[in-house]
Amino acid sequence: MSIEIDVLNGNAAWPAVKPLFDIVWSPEIMARAPWRHVKWGNADLRVLVETPDDGLVCHVGLYFREVSWNGRRMHIGGIGGVMTHPDHRRRGYASVALDAATRTMRDREDVQFVLLFCEPHNVAFYQSRGWHPFEGEVYVEQPQGRVRFEAMAPFIFHIKRSPRQGVLDLCGLPW
Secondary structure, three states, X not given: OOOEEEEEEHHHHHHHHHHHHHHHOOHXXXXXXXXXXXXXXXXXXXXXXXXXXXXXXXXXXXEEEEEEEOOEEXXXXXXXXXXXXHHHOOOOHHHHHHHHHHHHHHOOOOEEEEEEEEOHHHHHHHHOXXXXXXXXXXXXXXXXXXXXXXXXXXXXXXXXXXXXXXXXXXXXXXO
């Protein structure tokens, strides 16, 4: 498997990523998604996995944020927009992209842990890669104000901390 992995600026890479988003989350899929009404944040960085023959086959968005966990301010990383082109799934691309994303998070001295939101059908995938459920409450900003986020299950990846409970306020949009 010959692949190229790049970590690029989130906004600058968006034009290259949008066609993949449109395939993976087509209007038909989005119409059924339980999180279809959520307003999401924009990725700070993007991990792109490309093959010589097929171009972009996988994407992971990276987010950096100062949050509040049980009233304590800290910096965390976020993972969102994990997707692989439907014709290229089950080849390890998402695992490679997640590894690159978590290595990027580890390289930042201020990141305490990484958070992602997971749909039920992906729980086993993330747990097999070292992610653990966060069983506390998560709050995010939405157009109507601060709300408890329950559209998907939160999962934590250990960098320097592994909180599993408490109140986590993202102090902004979810990813």
